[in-house]
Amino acid sequence: MADTQQLDTPQDIPRDLHGLRRSPASLLHEVFAAGSTGGVVELSELEFLTMAGIRVDPQSETATRIASVTDGLPAHCGDVTGGGTNGKPDTAVLWLGPTEFLVVAPPDAHETLGGTLVPALVEALADGQGQVVDLSANRTTFELTGPRARAVLEKGCSLDLHPRVHPAGTALSTEVGGIPVILWKTAEDTYRILPRASFATFLGSWLLDAMREYASPEVP
Amino acid sequence: MSADKLPEHPDFLWRNPEPKSSYDAVIVGGGGHGLATAYYLAQNHGMTNIAVLEKGWLAGGNMARNTTIIRSNYLWDESAAIYEASLKLWEILPEELDYDFLFSQRGVMNLAHTLGDVRESIRRVGANRLNGVDAEWLEPAQVKELCPILNISDNIRYPVLGATYQPRAGIAKHDHVAWAFARKCDQLGVDIIQNCEVTGFLKDGNRVVGVKTNQGTIHTEKVGLCAAGHSSVLAEMAGFRLPIQSHPLQALVSELHEPVHPTVVMSNHVHVYVSQAHKGELVMGAGVDSYNGYGQRGSFHVIEHQMAAAVELFPIFARAHVLRTWGGIVDTTLDASPIVSTTPVDNMFVNCGWGTGGFKGTPGAGLTFAHTIATGTPHALNRPFALERFETGALIDEHGAAAVAH
Amino acid sequence: MLLIPCPHCGPRDETEFHYGGQAHVPYPGNPNELDDRQWAEFLFYRENPKGAFAERWLHSTGCRQWFNMVRDTATYDIQAVYRMGEPRPTTTPPGGGSRATGGPTGPSAAHAGTPASPEGARP
Numbered sequence: 001m002a003d004t005q006q007l008d009t010p011q012d013i014p015r016d017l018h019g020l021r022r023s024p025a026s027l028l029h030e031v032f033a034a035g036s037t038g039g040v041v042e043l044s045e046l047e048f049l050t051m052a053g054i055r056v057d058p059q060s061e062t063a064t065r066i067a068s069v070t071d072g073l074p075a076h077c078g079d080v081t082g083g084g085t086n087g088k089p090d091t092a093v094l095w096l097g098p099t100e101f102l103v104v105a106p107p108d109a110h111e112t113l114g115g116t117l118v119p120a121l122v123e124a125l126a127d128g129q130g131q132v133v134d135l136s137a138n139r140t141t142f143e144l145t146g147p148r149a150r151a152v153l154e155k156g157c158s159l160d161l162h163p164r165v166h167p168a169g170t171a172l173s174t175e176v177g178g179i180p181v182i183l184w185k186t187a188e189d190t191y192r193i194l195p196r197a198s199f200a201t202f203l204g205s206w207l208l209d210a211m212r213e214y215a216s217p218e219v220p
Numbered sequence: 221m222s223a224d225k226l227p228e229h230p231d232f233l234w235r236n237p238e239p240k241s242s243y244d245a246v247i248v249g250g251g252g253h254g255l256a257t258a259y260y261l262a263q264n265h266g267m268t269n270i271a272v273l274e275k276g277w278l279a280g281g282n283m284a285r286n287t288t289i290i291r292s293n294y295l296w297d298e299s300a301a302i303y304e305a306s307l308k309l310w311e312i313l314p315e316e317l318d319y320d321f322l323f324s325q326r327g328v329m330n331l332a333h334t335l336g337d338v339r340e341s342i343r344r345v346g347a348n349r350l351n352g353v354d355a356e357w358l359e360p361a362q363v364k365e366l367c368p369i370l371n372i373s374d375n376i377r378y379p380v381l382g383a384t385y386q387p388r389a390g391i392a393k394h395d396h397v398a399w400a401f402a403r404k405c406d407q408l409g410v411d412i413i414q415n416c417e418v419t420g421f422l423k424d425g426n427r428v429v430g431v432k433t434n435q436g437t438i439h440t441e442k443v444g445l446c447a448a449g450h451s452s453v454l455a456e457m458a459g460f461r462l463p464i465q466s467h468p469l470q471a472l473v474s475e476l477h478e479p480v481h482p483t484v485v486m487s488n489h490v491h492v493y494v495s496q497a498h499k500g501e502l503v504m505g506a507g508v509d510s511y512n513g514y515g516q517r518g519s520f521h522v523i524e525h526q527m528a529a530a531v532e533l534f535p536i537f538a539r540a541h542v543l544r545t546w547g548g549i550v551d552t553t554l555d556a557s558p559i560v561s562t563t564p565v566d567n568m569f570v571n572c573g574w575g576t577g578g579f580k581g582t583p584g585a586g587l588t589f590a591h592t593i594a595t596g597t598p599h600a601l602n603r604p605f606a607l608e609r610f611e612t613g614a615l616i617d618e619h620g621a622a623a624v625a626h
Numbered sequence: 627m628l629l630i631p632c633p634h635c636g637p638r639d640e641t642e643f644h645y646g647g648q649a650h651v652p653y654p655g656n657p658n659e660l661d662d663r664q665w666a667e668f669l670f671y672r673e674n675p676k677g678a679f680a681e682r683w684l685h686s687t688g689c690r691q692w693f694n695m696v697r698d699t700a701t702y703d704i705q706a707v708y709r710m711g712e713p714r715p716t717t718t719p720p721g722g723g724s725r726a727t728g729g730p731t732g733p734s735a736a737h738a739g740t741p742a743s744p745e746g747a748r749p
């Protein structure tokens with residue numbers, strides 16, 4: 001069904017127009033900085049990551065073609081593939097469902113910045129059964145990092161986040177602070193949290209509130 | 221509003237008789253509806269050789285668990301008729317039953333939070349007035365005047381855009397209502413039999429002739445089912461189906477407070493309804509749990525959601541404490557309207573489907589169901605609420621007026 | 627709060643799911659031939675047992691997949707989880723109906739070959 005094949009991809013958007021873009025949590029950047037404590041827990045927004053949604057039966061020929069672009073497709077809940085190989089260091093594929101995946105790549109993977117990710121995926125899909133959709137504006141990405149990051153998340157996420165069951169390189173669709181997010185642990189003590197854009201200010205404020213106690217010295 | 225205003229009541233309000241071997245009619249379920257039905261059977265139809273069988277203790281089901289809101293501002297003519305008849309009965313029952321069960325007509329507000337709510341509410345006010353139901357539309361400032369503790373600022377998630385208001389609506393003390401009916405039933409000769417669970421039915425062909433219970437078999441001419449959340453279970457024993465799904469519905473109370481909340485406020489949109497009981501505790505109801513359940517308990521997130529909404533609407537509640545939470549089993553229908561009806565089994569009748577809002581219907585259900593049982597045909601008020609409506613398609617969709625909240 | 631073992635993601639809080647009511651209710655094969663009674667049955671009548679109930683759930687905040695589950699409506703104990711299209715498995719209430727054998731996280735939680743590893747991390 002190649003839904004996005006017909007989409008206009010205006011390669012000719014002047015680059016300086018990007019200077020006018022505002023990310024969903026841009027109003028919070030100052031308070032994120034003020035509420036972060038180096039070496040304890042820090043919060044920031046990773047703006048404008050390129051994201052593409054893929055729906056395809058992983059057993060199909062189409063999936064094989066798509067996997068050759070993305071450097072594989074994750075097989076199980078929690079799995080993340082890519083990242084670090086094939087000359088595409090920051091491009092990763094997250095498992096969202098048995099036939100649903102999310103490709104996350106740096107901002108300049110988007111064709112408006114000269115990238116080729118989505119067109120390459122659309123080309124791989126060809127007329128196979130499935131879907132490739134540019135979802136770059138759907139979610140924003142928070143990065144929460146530091147030795148207290150897990151404690152902050154545990155206030156509003158009922159998954160077991162202990163490294164024993166939740167190692168780095170795991171991404172799960174779940175809830176944080178009552179908000180549906182993808183929670184992606186990219187490294188020990190570092191998490192990416194992907195809410196939909198309209199939840200960004202709420203979740204950002206929620207996380208700041210949850211971080212607050214760690215800014216003060218621990219009461220022995 | 222202090223405890224010393226509660227009426228004294230004697231140690232025994234009714235006998236605890238052994239079941240007889242046969243009755244003219246047996247009512248299954250000793251909640252409000254079963255007791256009211258028995259009362260009107262005896263009082264209006266002279267049927268006094270009857271029994272109410274209750275598997276637990278008297279009025280220990282939803283009758284013990286509801287938030288006691290009484291109103292009649294439903295949308296459709298059929299509903300307005302039966303709920304308004306019920307409200308008129310509430311107005312005379314304390315005297316008729318000679319029992320002050322603290323029916324307090326302090327008014328009920330239904331908040332509107334969205335433009336859709338506003339339109340729907342104003343339409344309902346118009347429909348109510350055409351049906352002789354006292355109904356008003358209040359602007360936010362008028363809402364604030366009637367209930368000063370409500371937050372009507374527009375800087376909240378679901379701002380108050382207005383409310384419908386029914387001045388004659390209110391609350392009553394649910395236990396006392398049950399006891400008032402039980403005492404009167406007992407005086408009229410009705411046997412109220414507790415700890416008596418109906419486990420099956422005796423049939424002669426398609427006609428019911430008795431009930432099997434854990435206290436033995438009881439023969440009877442007629443059976444009226446008033447089992448609320450357990451209606452489907454009893455119908456299955458009798459060999460027919462009901463279009464009912466049983467769900468948990470939860471409520472809670474705070475500790476006692478000085479009087480701060482003068483009326484009753486309901487919000488279908490955020491699933492919260494609040495009043496302050498006579499003793500001073502804040503009584504709040506939540507939304508139904510999504511899943512079917514007979515457990516008399518629901519999930520905690522429903523309570524959390526409800527408290528978040530309540531604190532936003534009533535900032536003054538932020539320092540109150542949840543003292544107790546509990547759940548009942550509500551019998552919901554797809555059109556959010558009750559079933560008061562004959563059944564596919566001869567001489568068996570069913571009153572159910574009152575779902576989240578049948579406390580207010582207690583006298584109306586009792587009056588019309590007693591008529592249906594005594595005469596074998598529906599009363600004019602409950603004819604539209606027969607089982608047939610699910611076949612004819614003449615549904616009475618009260619989701620707007622009923623929603624989850626009552 | 628129910629803890630529901632999603633067949634794809636493992637045990638998750640009930641708030642991540644949506645309820646879909648009774649499972650295994652097929653759309654009538656011969657809709658033009660149904661009489662009013664049969665339509666009423668299809669549209670409005672559903673099982674409402676006190677006890678084991680086969681029902682549909684959607685893991686809306688997770689893998690967005692529908693699946694079936696047998697749950698006891700009186701104890702809320704989850705007896706089996708299985709995929710759409712699979713027939714209802716035979717279940718026996720754990721411990722012969724007593725609630726002693728754990729809640730939904732207990733060994734009875736994931737039947738029918740479902741991966742119930744914690745939070746869906748690789749087994």
Ligand SMILES: Cc1cc2nc3c(=O)[nH]c(=O)nc-3n(C[C@H](O)[C@H](O)[C@H](O)COP(=O)(O)OP(=O)(O)OC[C@H]3O[C@@H](n4cnc5c(N)ncnc54)[C@H](O)[C@@H]3O)c2cc1C
Pocket residue numbers: 248249250251252253254273274275276277278279280281282283284285286287288289290416417418419446447448449450454469470471505547548549550574575576577578579580581626
């Ligand atoms: C939390 C909550 C809040 C509510 N708030 C409101 C409100 O504000 N306003 C309003 O109008 N309504 C409200 N309701 C709804 C209202 O409580 C019910 O619609 C109404 O009580 C049902 O009628 P009943 O009193 O006869 O039910 P119940 O009191 O439940 O009576 C049914 C009885 O049948 C008995 N029974 C079941 N099976 C058998 C058997 N096999 N043999 C013998 N006996 C049996 C049960 O033990 C039970 O006592 C609320 C309900 C709940 C749960």
Ligand SMILES: [Zn+2]
Pocket residue numbers: 632633634635636685688689690691
């Ligand atoms: Zn899942």
